[in-house]
Amino acid sequence: MSQTDLEIVVDDPTAPEEDSPSVVSSGTIEIFVCILLFALAATLGYDNWRTGASWDSTGPEPGYFPFYLSVILGGGSLYGLIAALVAHRKAAETFVTRAQARRVMAVFVPTLLFCLVTQFLGLYVASFLLIASFMRVIGKIAPWKSLLTAFVFTAIMFVTFDIAFDVIMPKGPLEAAFGH
Amino acid sequence: MEAFGLLLHGFAVLLTWKTLVLMMVGLVLGVFVGVLPGLGGPNGVAILLPLTFTMDPTSAIVMLSCIYWGALFGGAITSILFNIPGEAWSVATTFDGYPMAQQGRAAEALTAAFTSSFIGSLVAVLLITFLAPMISSFALKFGPPEFFAVYLLTFCSFVGLGREAKHKTVISMSLGLLLAGIGMDTVSGNLRMTFGSSELLRGINFLVAVIGLFGISEILLTMEERLALRGHAASISLRVVLGVWKDLPKYWVTLLRSSFIGCWLGITPGGAIAASFMGYNLAKRFSKDPESFGKGRIEGVFAPETAAHASGTAALLPMLALGIPGSGTAAILLGGLMVWGLNPGPLLFVEHKDFVWGLIASMYLGNVVGLVLVLTTVPIFASILRVPFAAVAPMIVVSCAIGAYAIQNAMFDIWLMLGFGVVGYVFKKIGIPLAPFTLALVLGNRAEDAFRLSMIGSGGTLKVFWSNGLVGSITTLAIVLLFWPVIDGLLARVGLTQRAKPASG
Numbered sequence: 002m003s004q005t006d007l008e009i010v011v012d013d014p015t016a017p018e019e020d021s022p023s024v025v026s027s028g029t030i031e032i033f034v035c036i037l038l039f040a041l042a043a044t045l046g047y048d049n050w051r052t053g054a055s056w057d058s059t060g061p062e063p064g065y066f067p068f069y070l071s072v073i074l075g076g077g078s079l080y081g082l083i084a085a086l087v088a089h090r091k092a093a094e095t096f097v098t099r100a101q102a103r104r105v106m107a108v109f110v111p112t113l114l115f116c117l118v119t120q121f122l123g124l125y126v127a128s129f130l131l132i133a134s135f136m137r138v139i140g141k142i143a144p145w146k147s148l149l150t151a152f153v154f155t156a157i158m159f160v161t162f163d164i165a166f167d168v169i170m171p172k173g174p175l176e177a178a179f180g181h
Numbered sequence: 182m183e184a185f186g187l188l189l190h191g192f193a194v195l196l197t198w199k200t201l202v203l204m205m206v207g208l209v210l211g212v213f214v215g216v217l218p219g220l221g222g223p224n225g226v227a228i229l230l231p232l233t234f235t236m237d238p239t240s241a242i243v244m245l246s247c248i249y250w251g252a253l254f255g256g257a258i259t260s261i262l263f264n265i266p267g268e269a270w271s272v273a274t275t276f277d278g279y280p281m282a283q284q285g286r287a288a289e290a291l292t293a294a295f296t297s298s299f300i301g302s303l304v305a306v307l308l309i310t311f312l313a314p315m316i317s318s319f320a321l322k323f324g325p326p327e328f329f330a331v332y333l334l335t336f337c338s339f340v341g342l343g344r345e346a347k348h349k350t351v352i353s354m355s356l357g358l359l360l361a362g363i364g365m366d367t368v369s370g371n372l373r374m375t376f377g378s379s380e381l382l383r384g385i386n387f388l389v390a391v392i393g394l395f396g397i398s399e400i401l402l403t404m405e406e407r408l409a410l411r412g413h414a415a416s417i418s419l420r421v422v423l424g425v426w427k428d429l430p431k432y433w434v435t436l437l438r439s440s441f442i443g444c445w446l447g448i449t450p451g452g453a454i455a456a457s458f459m460g461y462n463l464a465k466r467f468s469k470d471p472e473s474f475g476k477g478r479i480e481g482v483f484a485p486e487t488a489a490h491a492s493g494t495a496a497l498l499p500m501l502a503l504g505i506p507g508s509g510t511a512a513i514l515l516g517g518l519m520v521w522g523l524n525p526g527p528l529l530f531v532e533h534k535d536f537v538w539g540l541i542a543s544m545y546l547g548n549v550v551g552l553v554l555v556l557t558t559v560p561i562f563a564s565i566l567r568v569p570f571a572a573v574a575p576m577i578v579v580s581c582a583i584g585a586y587a588i589q590n591a592m593f594d595i596w597l598m599l600g601f602g603v604v605g606y607v608f609k610k611i612g613i614p615l616a617p618f619t620l621a622l623v624l625g626n627r628a629e630d631a632f633r634l635s636m637i638g639s640g641g642t643l644k645v646f647w648s649n650g651l652v653g654s655i656t657t658l659a660i661v662l663l664f665w666p667v668i669d670g671l672l673a674r675v676g677l678t679q680r681a682k683p684a685s686g
Contacts, residue, residue: 030607034611060637061632061636070355070358073351073355077351096610101405104405105405108400108401108578112578113599115579116582116599128579131575131578135571136569140570141571142569154579158583166235168231
């Protein structure tokens with residue numbers, strides 16, 4: 002018998018407020034991205050020109066193909082820049098609200114710190130710290146649950162990758178102390 | 182008949198305990214990533230790819246493709262029970278699937294979704310079985326100009342047929358092609374676009390880019406959106422399953438039409454999103470009671486699911502036969518083949534018969550086992566959504582980092598993954614499509630090599646791309662598709678004039 006009358010409810014206490022003010026508009030970000038892409042196209046185009054973007058006795062030089070791609074990327078970005086500047090209506094659309102930005106930062110900043118910590122303490126210690134602190138600080142989950150989940154997950158990853166599948170991850174002083 | 186014999190050989194390769202266990206593991210992991218918010222087929226496959234590095238290619242691709250099937254099945258669970266489409270192509274499934282769940286028919290909707298997924302995939306796999314060997318043997322006659330023309334056709338059709346603003350597709354694709362060129366030039370050995378960085382000597386591995394673009398950016402987007410889920414629980418009984426299956430013959434036209442649409446849009450780079458919407462819209466248009474669509478009609482679940490899964494599966498056909506992936510996930514699977522030193526394309530059918538036919542056999546078996554698995558375990562997988570996102574998000578981040586690092590054992594790749602995560606987040610929000618970027622990153626070097634070899638052979642003249650009927654037709658078709666919006670506009674204008682004449686006259 003199907004039990005479709007039961008309901009699963011997963012509430013998120015940190016859901017963003019509906020009326021949060023806009024931080025930046027889509028139009029502004031589009032203009033910014035197009036300028037960045039144009040700058041990238043110019044830089045890569047110059048580098049390819051320097052490498053050699055014409056023909057020699059053996060055929061096209063190494064920079065030939067990417068140089069013309071840089072030109073296409075530059076053209077596309079320039080078109081996008083003009084289109085974004087012309088489209089007034091779209092410029093008013095919200096790219097991110099303050100509440101959304103806060104939530105995005107709440108995951109981005111710990112991820113950035115995780116990458117940094119991985120470099121010095123190894124991936125497994127960094128994973129443990131990321132999961133435990135994220136669950137505790139962002140999710141407001143009980144400390145013992147956060148620590149236990151982080152430990153179990155990290156241990157499973159270690160056993161799966163380093164032991165069972167022989168995929169060696171970056172290690173730090175803790176693993177070295179245990180002979181890994 | 183030869184294909185049938187080879188397929189049987191494929192089953193013989195496949196039917197070992199080890200491969201069957203890997204198949205089950207792949208399916209479970211796949212359904213898991215399909216259900217979890219912030220994960221999906223492409224990133225699931227990319228993240229779990231390192232698990233397969235130490236396996237033999239056949240076992241590895243079987244496990245990866247089963248992750249893919251599992252993710253396809255898993256996506257329907259959230260669409261129907263929670264009204265949350267895990268993938269863009271699941272949107273159309275929510276139109277009737279969620280209302281069915283609200284009416285207490287969740288089990289029926291889920292059975293319909295899983296069954297139609299199975300049917301769509303099965304039709305596409307049959308197509309792959311019989312068409313792929315023919316296409317690949319034909320493609321054996323291809324030289325560099327023909328291959329470049331096919332790559333050009335793929336790129337141009339993305340630009341011409343894509344729904345996004347054309348300049349955004351061009352930006353995405355040219356950026357992908359440029360980044361593919363970073364590192365050592367394969368022909369001359371010169372360094373390009375490395376700016377003296379020793380880390381960039383290796384080039385940018387597309388899997389690292391994919392993990393960032395799809396995995397990390399998806400986490401950022403999921404965090405940004407509302408995460409309060411409210412849905413329906415369902416367990417599927419044999420009675421409901423048999424009830425839905427008994428009614429299947431009534432919908433044979435819908436199933437066949439959607440399978441055809443899916444296969445067509447999977448082989449051409451139309452994609453599963455277009456296929457699911459087209460399948461749904463056509464089912465509604467040809468229905469005797471179109472008004473009932475969107476209110477919990479089972480046909481509204483059958484049509485998009487069949488089309489989307491036929492498309493997702495058919496996208497593997499050009500990947501296997503020509504080495505050109507038809508979708509993002511197919512591109513990642515193609516990357517997997519390259520990691521194991523296999524060269525996807527026509528020669529694969531000649532040089533690695535065991536591998537190819539083992540893979541095709543696994544498509545049949547994976548779908549059957551996947552169907553049984555999801556029908557029996559829905560409540561377990563649906564309950565995954567009870568796990569707080571604050572626990573799931575950092576675990577996904579860690580899995581992404583492991584995936585990115587393991588590909589080349591480079592810490593730099595973890596940073597690169599983070600960078601691509603930000604790029605993916607911004608690109609998604611301003612409407613720059615990521616699929617052309619991924620495709621270009623995968624195919625960039627091959628397209629450039631084919632172009633350079635063609636140009637060297639012709640002494641530098643572009644006429645080589647019209648040097649014979651075959652290459653000329655493909656190149657011309659590519660240009661037609663590139664300018665398709667303009668041509669289509671002109672045709673519509675002509676059509677309007679013709680229609681206007683009688684009215685005015």
